[in-house]
Amino acid sequence: MTYQTLISADELAAHLGDPEWAIVDCRFLLGEADAGRRRYLRGHIPGAVFADLEKDLSAPVIPGKTGRHPLPTVDEAAALFSRLGIDGGVQVVAYDDLGGAIAAARCWWMLRWLGHPSAAVLDGGWQAWLKAGLPVTAGEEFRPSRQFIPQPVSDLAITAENVARIRLDPGWRLLDSRAAERYRGENETIDPVAGHIPGAVSAPYAENLDAEGFFLPPEALRQRFKWLVGDAPANQVVFYCGSGVSAIHNILAMLHAGLGEARLYPGSWSEWITDARRPAAKGQ
Numbered sequence: 001m002t003y004q005t006l007i008s009a010d011e012l013a014a015h016l017g018d019p020e021w022a023i024v025d026c027r028f029l030l031g032e033a034d035a036g037r038r039r040y041l042r043g044h045i046p047g048a049v050f051a052d053l054e055k056d057l058s059a060p061v062i063p064g065k066t067g068r069h070p071l072p073t074v075d076e077a078a079a080l081f082s083r084l085g086i087d088g089g090v091q092v093v094a095y096d097d098l099g100g101a102i103a104a105a106r107c108w109w110m111l112r113w114l115g116h117p118s119a120a121v122l123d124g125g126w127q128a129w130l131k132a133g134l135p136v137t138a139g140e141e142f143r144p145s146r147q148f149i150p151q152p153v154s155d156l157a158i159t160a161e162n163v164a165r166i167r168l169d170p171g172w173r174l175l176d177s178r179a180a181e182r183y184r185g186e187n188e189t190i191d192p193v194a195g196h197i198p199g200a201v202s203a204p205y206a207e208n209l210d211a212e213g214f215f216l217p218p219e220a221l222r223q224r225f226k227w228l229v230g231d232a233p234a235n236q237v238v239f240y241c242g243s244g245v246s247a248i249h250n251i252l253a254m255l256h257a258g259l260g261e262a263r264l265y266p267g268s269w270s271e272w273i274t275d276a277r278r279p280a281a282k283g284q
Helices: 007-011 036-040 074-083 101-112 125-131 160-166 218-229 247-256 266-272
Strands: 021-025 091-095 118-120 173-176 237-240
Touching: 007 125, 007 160, 007 218, 036 218, 074 101, 091 125, 101 118, 118 125, 160 173, 160 237, 173 218, 218 237, 218 247
Parallel strands: 021 091, 091 118, 173 237
Antiparallel strands: none
16 A cells, blocks of 8 residues: 555554655754754754755755745656655655645655655654654664656646736636735745735635644545536646645645645745736735
8 A cells, every 4th residue: 555645643653664664854943054963963863864844855945046945857856756765656745844835745745756756744743653652763864875767757746927917817826825924925934925816716725724833634625625616627726835745735635535636836925926018916
């Protein structure tokens, strides 16, 4: 059995020590660059290797051109996964401590983007592992490197030019995954321009989770996304956020709900606003 969306803590615990399973700790704290790595070194799931959102799962920012977390190239991403001991036969499980909303889902999506479907996110994240009383270890761990051969699925990502073309097309749905107040242009503390891409609908990723940080049941997620996207097919649904990271939470949730795999605008709002010719809107 392979896991392609979510996995529970107990299911993962049954595979500790299996060399054909790779666990990737993706904890990250925005504004405190090394916090995730420090947390990993203090304690992590046994066997887990560490991947940093900005150093490993993103390319360098090019001011005035890219968003805050640009995607690595295919070759750069393949080199990362090779270093982490992942090849075509490895089941990958990524986790963070924010319900999968930050780098865990990014790691998951990058693997799918490179043609590796056997990847999942730990439901409930680090907190669920601790709450279950499962083992923890400290220090840094490594896996023997393997050759990751990418088979890119190029249509999972969409460019700013594509977004400009489809954002008002009634056959497509463009959804903003940030908190509703940031979509409306209120309380913007991260990006220099507030607001959203005109034509986008607000779909905060946090609404995929229950009060304890677990994903809602598939039926509840189905109801949520059917209301948001209507009759648009999954390949004509595009999610974005501030920098192309938390938007993937919605893609993961929609796929877990059985509604198909939507597309990502990786540059997201922080790239969109680098060109003053692109329109911006505020309000609901």
